[in-house]
Amino acid sequence: MLENYFPVLVFILVGLAIGVVMLALGLVLGRIMGHARADSEKQSPYECGFEAFEDARMKFDVRYYLVAILFIIFDLEIAFLFPWAVALEKIGMAGFWAMMIFLAVLVVGFIYEWRKGALEWE
């Protein structure tokens, strides 16, 4: 049973290794073949030819936070739905109605968010 997961582990390691090897190759080969000469203009962050006006670690819109928080809630709901969906044929009507109640609560929350304007992006 668990040995089925061994290839998955190896594959993740291979994926990481490919990334590491490609970047190492790029850093080394690019340095040799690309005539790398560092200067302050080249090393500065790209800003359409201007010198950088201010630090890039700037304030950003709070709605991105809101999206992230809503995402956590909804992703958790999906995690709850997964086992139910797989077992639906075995748990029959009782399981069906239990999840319908859960979904109804979820929909009420969703409508509340919608009405509150949490989903607006003007």
Next chain:
Amino acid sequence: MMDLLRNFIIFPVTEILFPSSIQPYAVLTLETLAKIIAIIIPVMITVLYLTFAERKVIGYIQARIGPNRVGLFGFRLWGFGQPIADAVKLVLKEIVIPSGANKTLFIMAPILSIAPSLAAWAVIPFNDVMVLANINAGLLYILALTSLSVYGIIIAGWASNSKYAFLGAMRSAAQIVAYEIAMGFALVGVLIAAGSLNLGDIIQAQNGSVFHWFWLPLLPLVGVYFISGVAETNRAPFDVAEGESEIVAGFHVEYGGLAFSVFFLAEYANMILISMLTSIMFFGGWLSPFQGIPVLGASSMFWLFAKASFFLFMFLWFRATFPRYRYDQIMRLGWKVFIPITIVWLVVAAILVVTGIPPWFD
């Protein structure tokens, strides 16, 4: 092929290199590695030629001929050498690390982006026996790994210490996260219909004919899943994350050379993955559309590849056809259209399964 490799290369070599107590494990590891390489290399080649196909398809849609200069071995071959020339160029370019960047994170980001998009291929079944990891949590694993790809993007945007990269990463992360939910709900619909998380079992559950495939009972979910897939990979018309007319290239603006191509590879590998998953979950995977007819009706991995190629073509077609969405339109589509549709259709699918509506769920 695999037997030859095991009997004539892996066994003799491991016999010499390892003591007999750990030799079986070494054989298992090497065999797994060989299979992984047999998956990754075709994926890489597909990515290479997908870029070529993209430029050709968009070219012909716009009444141009696309790249046609770089040939192979002295023959022009309609520009068939173009992707190889592009790859060589990218390998030879210097990777510039901006002075204000967080160096470790800057280098880690592409790795975090490519590892999950390759590792997700571990559970893809190519036909009824050819699957690397036949695990029962296949779909859960796919969902987990596709969610991980957002880390690469947000770390790249943060570590670059550039305004364009930062804005691109924020947009991209919010967009991926919003469509992740619609995608997850669509997957739950497939689970309800198939009753299994194993991708092979999901395909077997669609056995019968074209009308037994899940696209029919789950019709709205097919659209939601595929469009979310397009948004998830930041492809046109949802590519505001890199929207070149406003924020240049988005999160990877500071990346060049191979570091850029790692992001590129990850994005295209994800596109191929989404196409494969759409054909596996909704269009019968390796099952033939002509089941019951001799020869043509046999299930084979070529059917899977043909279906996946069609969806890849859709990606390119979308890009050539649709103008870019505005960001508020993207968020509205994800939250206010797709999520209500999927919730409603989950209930419908559950009713179909519980009441056992033929021909799908009897």
